[in-house]
Amino acid sequence: MAKKYLLLAALSFTGVAHAAQPPSTATDPDGFKEPLKQLNFNPGLDQREFERSTLSALEVYDPLESWNRRVYHFNYRFDEWVFLPVVQGYQFITPRFVRSGVSNFFSNLGDVTNLLNAALQLKGKRSLQVGGRLVVNTTLGIAGLWDPATKLGLPKQNEDFGQTLGYYGVPNGPYIVLPIFGPSNLRDTTGLLTDYGGEAQINFLNVSQESGRHPEIIVLRGIDKRYTTSFRYGQLNSPFEYEKVRYVYTESRKLQIAE
Amino acid sequence: MLRPLRLAALLGGLLMSALTLSPAQARDIDAAGYGFPLTNPFEATIATTPPDLRPKLPLDEDIDQADYTLNIRPERELILPDNFWAVKKLRYRLAKQDHAAPLIFLIAGTGAAYNSAINEFLKKLFWQAGYHVVQLSSPTSFDFISAASRFATPGITSDDAEDLYRVMQAVRAQHPKLPITDFYLSGYSLGALDAAFVSKLDETRRSFNFKKVLLLNPPVNLYTSINNLDKLVQTRVKGIDSSTTFYELVLSKLTRYFQQKGYIDLNDALLYDFQESKQHLSNEQLAMLIGVSFRFSAADIAFTSDLINRRGLITPVKYPIREGTSLTPFMRRALQCDFDCYMTEQVIPMWRARTDGGSVLQLIDQVSLYALKDYLHSNSKIAVMHNADDVILGPGDLNFLRKTFGDRLTVYPFGGHCGNLNYRVNADAMLEWFRG
Numbered sequence: 001m002a003k004k005y006l007l008l009a010a011l012s013f014t015g016v017a018h019a020a021q022p023p024s025t026a027t028d029p030d031g032f033k034e035p036l037k038q039l040n041f042n043p044g045l046d047q048r049e050f051e052r053s054t055l056s057a058l059e060v061y062d063p064l065e066s067w068n069r070r071v072y073h074f075n076y077r078f079d080e081w082v083f084l085p086v087v088q089g090y091q092f093i094t095p096r097f098v099r100s101g102v103s104n105f106f107s108n109l110g111d112v113t114n115l116l117n118a119a120l121q122l123k124g125k126r127s128l129q130v131g132g133r134l135v136v137n138t139t140l141g142i143a144g145l146w147d148p149a150t151k152l153g154l155p156k157q158n159e160d161f162g163q164t165l166g167y168y169g170v171p172n173g174p175y176i177v178l179p180i181f182g183p184s185n186l187r188d189t190t191g192l193l194t195d196y197g198g199e200a201q202i203n204f205l206n207v208s209q210e211s212g213r214h215p216e217i218i219v220l221r222g223i224d225k226r227y228t229t230s231f232r233y234g235q236l237n238s239p240f241e242y243e244k245v246r247y248v249y250t251e252s253r254k255l256q257i258a259e
Numbered sequence: 260m261l262r263p264l265r266l267a268a269l270l271g272g273l274l275m276s277a278l279t280l281s282p283a284q285a286r287d288i289d290a291a292g293y294g295f296p297l298t299n300p301f302e303a304t305i306a307t308t309p310p311d312l313r314p315k316l317p318l319d320e321d322i323d324q325a326d327y328t329l330n331i332r333p334e335r336e337l338i339l340p341d342n343f344w345a346v347k348k349l350r351y352r353l354a355k356q357d358h359a360a361p362l363i364f365l366i367a368g369t370g371a372a373y374n375s376a377i378n379e380f381l382k383k384l385f386w387q388a389g390y391h392v393v394q395l396s397s398p399t400s401f402d403f404i405s406a407a408s409r410f411a412t413p414g415i416t417s418d419d420a421e422d423l424y425r426v427m428q429a430v431r432a433q434h435p436k437l438p439i440t441d442f443y444l445s446g447y448s449l450g451a452l453d454a455a456f457v458s459k460l461d462e463t464r465r466s467f468n469f470k471k472v473l474l475l476n477p478p479v480n481l482y483t484s485i486n487n488l489d490k491l492v493q494t495r496v497k498g499i500d501s502s503t504t505f506y507e508l509v510l511s512k513l514t515r516y517f518q519q520k521g522y523i524d525l526n527d528a529l530l531y532d533f534q535e536s537k538q539h540l541s542n543e544q545l546a547m548l549i550g551v552s553f554r555f556s557a558a559d560i561a562f563t564s565d566l567i568n569r570r571g572l573i574t575p576v577k578y579p580i581r582e583g584t585s586l587t588p589f590m591r592r593a594l595q596c597d598f599d600c601y602m603t604e605q606v607i608p609m610w611r612a613r614t615d616g617g618s619v620l621q622l623i624d625q626v627s628l629y630a631l632k633d634y635l636h637s638n639s640k641i642a643v644m645h646n647a648d649d650v651i652l653g654p655g656d657l658n659f660l661r662k663t664f665g666d667r668l669t670v671y672p673f674g675g676h677c678g679n680l681n682y683r684v685n686a687d688a689m690l691e692w693f694r695g
Contacts, residue, residue, distance in 0.1 A: 028654055030654075030657035030658040031647050031657060031670060032656065032658075033647045033648040035300040035649070036487060038542055039494050039543055039546050040494060040495045040543055041490070046493075047492070047495075049496065049505050050492040050554050050594070051594060052505075053504035054506075054594050057506055058587055058590065065583075065585050066584070069583045069585070070582050073344075080345075091320055155522055155524065157522050233345070234346075234402070237371070237396075237400055237401050237559075238555070239586060239590075240558070240559065240586060243586070243587055251506075255517065255523070258518065259518050259522070259523055
């Protein structure tokens, strides 16, 4: 009789113990939370999704690959031996407020093409925002040396002619690594040239005209561009950096066009 | 009458022995008081600490720092193909103080270079606190394997530590005028395991006499860790089908997120905001993402090691590689190889050939923290910080750390794998360990 009760008690006790321990927060006596137990695994552990995804990501149209790779290595060396040392010198001789002024100035200049391309894509709200940025930064920001527009809630939004073409369904075309400029494709290279052409026509703040007489403006713009671009060759630290950059470039352009 | 007395004596004796014999307890940080906001280990691993909870650190341009190169293995100039020109010499980064100061070496984690995000964070933290800082690549990283590794087959931790030690000595020799008061050592993830072995090596070589060593989220059993990481790409992810791959799934979520937001804004807070949005990733998807990043490391290691040793497993032995040669076919092959495959196909055969055989169990013992148990137990200059929810640990690993390190182990309740290193509380604790 007593044994029966004992058994019953023991059973109910284990029942309570089970109920009190939800499986998701189980920790072992060392305090280890076994994070992998929170996950649903494919029962056979033989899924090849990583391989499938990555193999399909390697399918980027790149008929000029051999040429592109050589330009890629040229850019890498140019960056190491010329571009980055120059940027370092620039950082050394200029105080920070000068550098940010330079960056803001060229960024404001770029808002002209951003505005044009937002308008060409019939994005009304964005055109108004970028137009507002231009007005505010050119006046209050004194020819764009400061960027009060961002503080007023008008963030920088990039639109280029490559994106406009993509917006209207023009495909990438072959992947191209441009000397010094870096990764691109046929569509975006066309866009780049068109944007520069447009900029020269508009001649906003007289910069394009003056650049013809003072090439140092173009040089400064190039240095500023490198100064504000955080990418470093070798940063991915992989023998397959070329493939990875190619994929990331292609996908990020898709994203920029879709957005 | 005697009985209660005897009982008291017994209890007293037990109490005494408990006080004197029980090992010092690890510091377990209380979840409520800790305040780390990401309780999901996978989110924490990917997103790390929200920006406003990180310590305030100097800007890069305010730090007196530069990259240097070492010509550790000149013969690689001839062995490596032309398009490896950038990794024929080993790079490291040194941030200097303008006065005599202690120097700390930082060792990066699996596959990571000297300038990895965590190494950069730690550099700023320690530089601000008055240290000279040397950032080193992991022995498993592409540049280190190519330029500094004798066997170019990382994974045998004692060999990796030996390679690191030579690099550290060369770094010291390259800056003879740098006024250094003491040497310190730290590393995160696999770099922490390396740091433990380097510290052990230094006990006999005595080039540095490290004053203190800190291991951040080390693997305990290397084999458990690589199996866990390999397993992460096996999660059952919703939304993948014959027409949508995992990357496409993640990218389409990102696109929708930006469309809803109205503009693209890439900043430190992006990941939290994204995870708060409707498009957030599930645990399985996050785990897959972590697994993917480690698989890419595995592919890089397998490819580089095979190429340098001319094993012919991935790259045909006499295949001509120039700057214009496509490596895509080899990438296709290398990415089929996970850590387990790399160990089985490359590390174990080399280790067997060099050490007259031995079982895999012996190898695991030799390359994991187990190999240093007595050293780590008895040496009060080495401490560990780890997380209770770290994905690289297995059952029993924390127990090993508790028994081995006693009160020199700090266990944080959250953080996943290295996700809380840049949390203010952790940063303070790191500085405190080296200061004390």
